[in-house]
Amino acid sequence: MPPSDWRYSTIFLASLFHLLLTWAAFSGSAMAGESRDLMLAVYSVPKEAYERTIIPAFQRSWKQRTGQDIRIRSSYGASGAQARAIIGGFDADVAALSLESDLDQITKAGLIAHDWRTGPNNGMVSASVVALGVRKGNPKGIMSWEDLARPGIEVLYPNPKTSGGAMWDVVAIYGAGLKLAEQQAGTRNNAKAESPETVAAGLLKRIQKNVKVMDKSGRESVTTFERGVGDVIVTYENELLPRINSHRPYEIIVPNETVWIENPVALIDRNVDRHRIRDVAEAFVSFLHSEEAQAAFTKLGFRPIGQAASQASSGTALPLPSRLFTVTDLGGWEKVSATLFGPRGTWTTIVEDLAREK
Amino acid sequence: MTPHKLLELSLRSAAIGYVSLLILLPLAAIAHQSFIGGIAHFIEDISSPQASSALILTLEAAFLTTVINAILGTLSAIVLVRYEFPGRWFLNALVDLPFAIPTLVTGLMIAAVYGPTSMAGTWLQQGGLTLLYAKPGIVLAMLLVTMPFTIRSLQPVLIELEREQEDAAFSLGASPWTTFWKVTVPSVLPGLLTGVFLTFVRALGEFGSIVIVAGNIPMKTQVASVYVYGEIESYNPQGATSVSVFILLISFLVLILLERLTRPPGERMPRWLRWPNRPLDMVRPSEIG
Numbered sequence: 235m236p237p238s239d240w241r242y243s244t245i246f247l248a249s250l251f252h253l254l255l256t257w258a259a260f261s262g263s264a265m266a267g268e269s270r271d272l273m274l275a276v277y278s279v280p281k282e283a284y285e286r287t288i289i290p291a292f293q294r295s296w297k298q299r300t301g302q303d304i305r306i307r308s309s310y311g312a313s314g315a316q317a318r319a320i321i322g323g324f325d326a327d328v329a330a331l332s333l334e335s336d337l338d339q340i341t342k343a344g345l346i347a348h349d350w351r352t353g354p355n356n357g358m359v360s361a362s363v364v365a366l367g368v369r370k371g372n373p374k375g376i377m378s379w380e381d382l383a384r385p386g387i388e389v390l391y392p393n394p395k396t397s398g399g400a401m402w403d404v405v406a407i408y409g410a411g412l413k414l415a416e417q418q419a420g421t422r423n424n425a426k427a428e429s430p431e432t433v434a435a436g437l438l439k440r441i442q443k444n445v446k447v448m449d450k451s452g453r454e455s456v457t458t459f460e461r462g463v464g465d466v467i468v469t470y471e472n473e474l475l476p477r478i479n480s481h482r483p484y485e486i487i488v489p490n491e492t493v494w495i496e497n498p499v500a501l502i503d504r505n506v507d508r509h510r511i512r513d514v515a516e517a518f519v520s521f522l523h524s525e526e527a528q529a530a531f532t533k534l535g536f537r538p539i540g541q542a543a544s545q546a547s548s549g550t551a552l553p554l555p556s557r558l559f560t561v562t563d564l565g566g567w568e569k570v571s572a573t574l575f576g577p578r579g580t581w582t583t584i585v586e587d588l589a590r591e592k
Numbered sequence: 593m594t595p596h597k598l599l600e601l602s603l604r605s606a607a608i609g610y611v612s613l614l615i616l617l618p619l620a621a622i623a624h625q626s627f628i629g630g631i632a633h634f635i636e637d638i639s640s641p642q643a644s645s646a647l648i649l650t651l652e653a654a655f656l657t658t659v660i661n662a663i664l665g666t667l668s669a670i671v672l673v674r675y676e677f678p679g680r681w682f683l684n685a686l687v688d689l690p691f692a693i694p695t696l697v698t699g700l701m702i703a704a705v706y707g708p709t710s711m712a713g714t715w716l717q718q719g720g721l722t723l724l725y726a727k728p729g730i731v732l733a734m735l736l737v738t739m740p741f742t743i744r745s746l747q748p749v750l751i752e753l754e755r756e757q758e759d760a761a762f763s764l765g766a767s768p769w770t771t772f773w774k775v776t777v778p779s780v781l782p783g784l785l786t787g788v789f790l791t792f793v794r795a796l797g798e799f800g801s802i803v804i805v806a807g808n809i810p811m812k813t814q815v816a817s818v819y820v821y822g823e824i825e826s827y828n829p830q831g832a833t834s835v836s837v838f839i840l841l842i843s844f845l846v847l848i849l850l851e852r853l854t855r856p857p858g859e860r861m862p863r864w865l866r867w868p869n870r871p872l873d874m875v876r877p878s879e880i881g
Contacts (some may be wrong), residue, residue: 447806
C-alpha cells in the first residue's frame with residue numbers, strides 16, 4: 235500500500251474516534267442533568283418487588299420528607315453481570331445483588347469505599363433458603379437430599395460457574411452432607427466414621443451424577459423443569475413459591491438441612507459522589523430495611539431478613555428448617571469459593587472424576 | 593491528484609477503517625488480553641481438563657455438522673436450483689430463516705419440538721434415543737444455525753454451471769454418477785468449499801441455541817462457548833479469552849485455507865499464502881504451450 239493510503243486511513247480512523255468521543259461526552263452530560271436521578275442495579279429475581287412496591291413507596295416517602303421528586307431508573311439482570319457492568323463503568327448508585335462475592339468484586343475494583351457489612355442486618359436486605367421443587371403429588375417420593383442421590387432420579391440445578399444461585403445450591407448440598415455426617419457420628423461408633431468432608435463430598439458426587447441439565451441461570455433452570463425435564467429442581471425457595479402460588483403443577487419440599495440465603499445491598503461510593511446523590515442513596519438503602527419494603531419481599535416469596543437470627547417463625551412466616559446453617563458456618567464465601575469451586579475445589583474435582591468414570 | 597484518484601483513495605481508506613474498527617481492534621484487544629500472562633499461561637488455560645474437553649467436543653460437533661450440512665445442503669441446493677415443483681419459492685425463502693432468528697429462539701424451538709413433553713420427544717424416548725441434553729442435541733442446534741451457508745453458497749454456482757458440459761459428458765458415454773462426480777462437483781467446488789468452511793467456523797462459535805439444548809454438563813455436554821461464558825461469569829476473564837482466542841485461531845486458519853483453496857487461478861497472493869502446487873487450479877493454457 236502506498237504511504238498516502240496510510241495517511242488517509244489514519245485521518246479516517248481519527249475522525250471516527252473523534253465522532254464517537256463527542257457522542258459519548260454528549261450523552262454523558264445529558265445523563266448528569268439537574269433533576270435528581272437515582273440509578274439502581276438489581277439482580278433479576280426481586281424485580282417485581284422493586285418495580286411495584288419499593289420504588290414508588292420510596293419516592294412517596296422522599297417527597298413527603300423533602301418535597302423533592304426523585305427519578306429512579308433501574309436495571310435488572312444477572313447478579314454477576316450487574317457487578318461486571320458496574321466495574322466496567324455502569325453508573326449505578328445502588329447495587330442490590332444476589333451474592334456477597336459480587337459486591338466484594340465491586341469493592342475490590344475500588345468503587346465501594348465503605349464497609350457495607352456494617353449496615354443494618356449486616357448489609358443484607360432479603361433472605362431465603364435453598365429448597366427442592368418436585369412434580370405434583372411428588373411421584374418419586376422425594377423428601378430429603380439422600381433421595382436426590384438415588385439411581386434414576388433426574389436432578390436440575392444451574393452451573394455454579396454461571397449462576398450465583400447454583401453456588402447456593404451446591405453449598406446447600408455440601409453443608410447438608412456435613413450436617414448428616416455430624417448426626418451419623420453422634421449415633422455410630424466414632425472410630426469407624428468417615429470424616430464429615432468425605433461424607434459431604436460423597437453426597438455431592440452422587441447428586442451431581444444425577445444432574446441432567448445445567449442451565450446458565452436459576453430462572454432458566456426453572457424453565458427447563460417446567461418443560462418437563464427432570465424429577466427435582468434445586469433452587470431458591472423464593473423462586474418456587476410465587477410459581478406454585480400461580481398454580482404451576484409442582485410442589486415445594488424444604489429439606490431439614492439447608493442453607494440460609496441472604497442478599498446484600500450497597501451504595502456505590504464513587505458513583506453517588508459523582509452524581510451528588512449520596513443522601514438519596516443512603517435513604518434508599520435504609521428504606522429497604524423498612525417494614526414496607528420487607529413486606530414487599532416477603533410477598534414475593536422471600537423470608538424476613540431477621541428470621542434466622544431470632545429463630546422465630548412468627549405469624550405468617552414460613553417455618554424454619556430444623557437444621558438450618560449459614561455460609562459463615564462453613565467458613566464464609568471466600569473459603570467456600572476456593573474449597574468448593576476453585577480449580578482444585580471439591581465440586582470441580584467431582585465433575586472431573588464423574589467425566590472420567592463414564 | 594485527480595478527483596477520481598482522490599475518491600478512490602478515500603473509499604479505500606473508509607473500507608480499511610471500517611474493517612479495522614469493527615474487527616481488527618477488538619481482535620487485537622482479546623488477543624492481547626489472553627497473552628497478557630504469557631504463552632505458558634495461555635497453554636495452561638486451554639489444556640485444563642474442562643477447557644480441553646469443551647474444545648474437543650466443540651470441534652467434533654462442528655466437524656460432524658459440517659459433513660452433514662455439506663451432503664444434505666448440496667442435495668437441497670441441487671433440488672432448489674434444478675427442479676420445478678409447487679412451493680419451491682416458499683422452500684427457497686425458508687432457507688434464510690435461520691439467519692433471521694435469534695439463536696436463543698432457535699434453541700427454544702428445538703427444545704419445544706424434541707422436549708420430553710412433546711410428541712417427537714416421547715416417541716424418541718420410547719425408541720431409546722436421547723436427542724436433547726446430549727451430543728446429538730448440540731449437532732442439531734449447529735445444523736439448524738448453519739443450514740443456509742452451504743445452500744446459499746452453492747446456489748449461484750449451480751445456476752451458472754453450464755448444462756452443456758454435463759450433456760457433453762453424457763453424450764460421450766459417461767454414467768450419471770461419473771458426470772456428477774467428474775463434471776458437476778469440480779465446477780461447484782469453490783462454492784461448496786465456501787459453504788463448508790463458513791459452516792465449520794460458525795458452528796465453532798455458536799452459543800445461544802446450544803446453551804438451551806445441550807445440558808451443559810462440564811466435560812460431557814459443555815461446548816467451548818458455554819465454557820467461555822462460565823469463566824466470564826466466575827470472574828476469570830483470562831481463562832475465557834484464552835479459550836476464545838484458541839477458537840479464533842482455528843477459525844482464522846480455516847478461513848485462510850478457504851481463501852487459498854478458492855482463489856481464482858492467476859490472482860496474486862502474498863507469497864507465504866501460496867500453495868507449493870495448486871490443487872484446484874486447472875493447468876493454464878500458457879503453461880502447456
